[in-house]
Amino acid sequence: MIGIDIGGANTKIVCEDEVIIRYCPLWKESPITEMLSEFDGDAAVVMSGELADCFYSKAEGVSFIVNAVLDVLPEAQFYGTDGRFHTKAVPELAAANWLASADLLREQYADSVLVDFGSTTTDIIPLSPFDELLGHTDLTRLRKGHLIYCGMLRTPVASLLRSVIIDEEETPLSTEYFASAGDAHLVLGHITPGEYTVPTPDGKEVTRDLSLARLARSVCADLDEIGEAGAVTIALAFWKAERSLIEESLKRIGKRPLLAGGIGSRLLRSTLGGTDLFDEIGHFADALPAYAVREVAERNGI
Amino acid sequence: MIGIDIGGANTKIVCEDEVIIRYCPLWKESPITEMLSEFDGDAAVVMSGELADCFYSKAEGVSFIVNAVLDVLPEAQFYGTDGRFHTKAVPELAAANWLASADLLREQYADSVLVDFGSTTTDIIPLSPFDELLGHTDLTRLRKGHLIYCGMLRTPVASLLRSVIIDEEETPLSTEYFASAGDAHLVLGHITPGEYTVPTPDGKEVTRDLSLARLARSVCADLDEIGEAGAVTIALAFWKAERSLIEESLKRIGKRPLLAGGIGSRLLRSTLGGTDLFDEIGHFADALPAYAVREVAERNGI
Secondary structure: OEEEEEOOOEEEEEEOOEEEEEEOOHHHOOOHHHHHOOOOOOEEEEEOHHHOOOOOOHHHHHHHHHHHHHHHOOOOEEEOOOOOEEOOOOHHHOOOHHHHHHHHHOOOOOOOEEEEEOOOOEEEEEOOOHHHHOOOOHHHHHHHOOEEOOOOOOOEHHHHOOEEEEOOEEEEOOOOOOOEHHHHHHHOOOOOHHHOOOOOOOOOOOOHHHHHHHHHHOOOOOHHHHHHHHHHHHHHHHHHHHHHHHHHHHHHHOOOOEEEEOOOHHHHHHHHOOEEHHHHHHHHHHHHHHHHHHHHHHHOOO | OEEEEEOOOEEEEEEOOEEEEEEOOHHHOOOHHHHHOOOOOOEEEEEOHHHOOOOOOHHHHHHHHHHHHHHHOOOOEEEOOOOOEEOOOOHHHOOOHHHHHHHHHOOOOOOOEEEEEOOOOEEEEEOOOHHHHOOOOHHHHHHHOOEEOOOOOOOEHHHHOOEEEEOOEEEEOOOOOOOEHHHHHHHOOOOOHHHOOOOOOOOOOOOHHHHHHHHHHOOOOOHHHHHHHHHHHHHHHHHHHHHHHHHHHHHHHOOOOEEEEOOOHHHHHHHHOOEEHHHHHHHHHHHHHHHHHHHHHHHOOO
């Protein structure tokens, strides 16, 4: 059986011991069917891509994704926010990927809070009581602080940071998408160029120099106007803003052991302590919902 | 003589009594030369498009734009942040469009502050003393509050608004570009669908219903999850955030009569009082730098 997590920007597939992460932006009409055509047999599926703005509604998005998957994998089963598997499009399939992760981990790490720090968002999930997690939507999870738009790669720097102190002067940022979280984390040494797996804001290459230039452009400057130190200051301020969002949410949930997942798990672990899921389940931690939905399906005899 | 203002997203041309505004995103390699090919003779030019992230630096952007214009209009003259006209690419040409407006208006409205509320940014310019305006860059103007990323159309709603109270619950916004200033202002009745002259975030049509849906998506919801009232609340909170930015800057500059320009001049005038440039110079107020650079060139005998 394979596990599939279809997001708006990335699709993740867990197949035997392999993790495949493909940048597959639904709003650019990336063909899910084509991408899945190399697979066959049983599949367990979760999604969050129904929110992509190519769809008029979540219901339309869910239908589209379910049909695209069933075209290639007619035996596929879809996990919902009710904690159950379904064989056709129902509203519960919208944004249930985080719940599959919780379902997998809820017994072994019952006292922990899972922080899945991904490319675009961070899911913060107290793993017990599990029943209280059922039925939540993106909207209710935003309000509880369980879904934070704060990622390692795609988050626009200017969306979390309105101004920064450079050369002792408060400097507001442009609201254009000039620099991304990926640029900030690359410059800070949190990721390698190879881990910057999404397009850059300007479509140019991934190098430290170009990331510094993108950060400088976010205050409407060439790099020589604010210097490398100025650009690094922007990156640091952005990462501080991200960290604050995560810490605020953890505070609301209350003190629990931290279980760090997602492509940012190592950074989280080194910043906030706790357990890095990577040390527990290896590279599956980078595609946790895809891995989890497969494991939960097999555990449930699906 | 024609006046031309080449921005990153829009190019504005003033030709005799006509104002032509074309969505011409430089980062998508829109052909400036082709767009200008219907014109000939003298031209006075300002720009801010050199900041577009298709260019590695402002110098590269200035050169590209100057060459593209000179290809079609070899007599063109370019206004700089030194308040002078140039015939070739020099660093002073970067982001001098606002200064042309100030140069035109500085005598007649010497005691006023000009607020040019455009599609993407707002320029806030005390019209005297004029000499103190010379030599400023985007970076120094951001710091002084003279350049604010706050517009009528292109500004991402989530870039100025991190959360909003809906149904008495604090609701954070997604950082995706799901809704624009244009959606907020359309829903609030500040603009008509015809005045929404840039692409929508999702590429779908401009209607009140679709703008409401885009605003709802900014909190990861279908419209029926938060209702029309919820979506209007987001629009109102966004407009309040924009107004605060403008008011803060005006406060720093000190009390002066307000002169409102740009496509948002009517809204500004009705909100903050003052004089609507539209009542003074008609539709040229919507393309103020393009109009101003032509008038200044003619005044200077260029």
